[in-house]
Amino acid sequence: MFQLKLEDGGTWESFGHQPGQFIEVSIFGKGEAPISICSPPTRPDTLEICVRRTGKVTDALFEMGKGSTFHIRGPYGRGFPVDKLKGQKLLFVAGGLGLAPLRSLLLYALDKRKEFDDIILMYGTNNPENVLFKYELLSFFDRDDIQYHYSVDRDDEGIWKQYVGVVTGLFDKAVLFPFATHAVLCGPPIMYRFVLQKLLSLSFPEEHIFMSLERMMKCGVGKCGHCAFGDKYCCIDGPVFPFTEIEKMKEAI
Structure with missing residues (x-):
């Protein structure tokens, strides 16, 4: 960093x-x-x-x-709708490097803790060596105002003390109230597919789901076309999108 x-x-x-x-x-x-x-x-x-x-x-x-x-x-770009999220329960689902774009909102909510309801973080990566912000994640163990659930896909050395498996396995460890919770996601493309399936199967309202697609950008001002999909430019219209705006655009997810 x-x-x-x-x-x-x-x-x-x-x-x-x-x-x-x-x-x-x-x-x-x-x-x-x-x-x-x-x-x-x-x-x-x-x-x-x-x-x-x-x-x-x-x-x-x-x-x-x-x-x-x-x-x-x-x-x-367009960031997260902070004003809309205030007073709501927040579920952060991050995979790998996807934790970085979500960290700004996560720390914002923790810094203004009284303005938000429950905060739940689910973070998964491929192995313990690639965990981002390790000491910061460990510091959450000393807090009682955030629920945290961490996973790695594999633990060849046997050193991981949390869940071993894909990030969607963490949903079984959390108490969720879908209609009162807004979910924010960022991670590799394959993660979106399975996390979205999980959220929808749990009856999360589609309008409560927000995704960061920051991986797609290049010039930042909509000139190069690198991040174009459908009628959207990720760098201008995003990188944060409500799921309802892009759910029918296969190239976005």
Whole structure:
């Protein structure tokens, strides 16, 4: 994870980002890359991004030392409907790197805990070594205002103390009230299919389901067409979408 500071030493309060939005990271001579903001606006001292090393821009970012300077654009995109979610029970379902885009909303809800009802986190990844934000997830063990359920697909070393299996297996461990709960999802494409099936089988209203499709973006402003599906551009119309907007678009999920 990278923590970004402004050159003038100020805070990010005037940046005005919302949970679920993203920025474009620009490195001279290397290009630009869209990266989700994983810190909430309630913590304006730093802007945090979780980056996977996948190309020229992210390679250059990893090679920079502390105090290095680069440019960003943003914030961009449609985030989570925070005002609509206030007062509601929240279910977070994240798979692998999908925890990063959801983290901004999760920490926002925890920072403003009295404004939300129950908070439930289900997070699964492929093995214990690839768990994101390990110490932060462990810190939830000391809280009584969040339900947490973690899983790994496999545990070859036998070191995992939580559930071993796919993330949908965690639904059997949680007490859920579908009609009073809004679900937010982010993860690999195959996860969406099975999690959506599970949510709908539990009678979650379709309008209570929101998904982040941040993996699809490139330019961030709807010019390159990389994130186009149907009549939507993920970077402009999303990256957060109500399930009801995209349920009939197979290329979106």
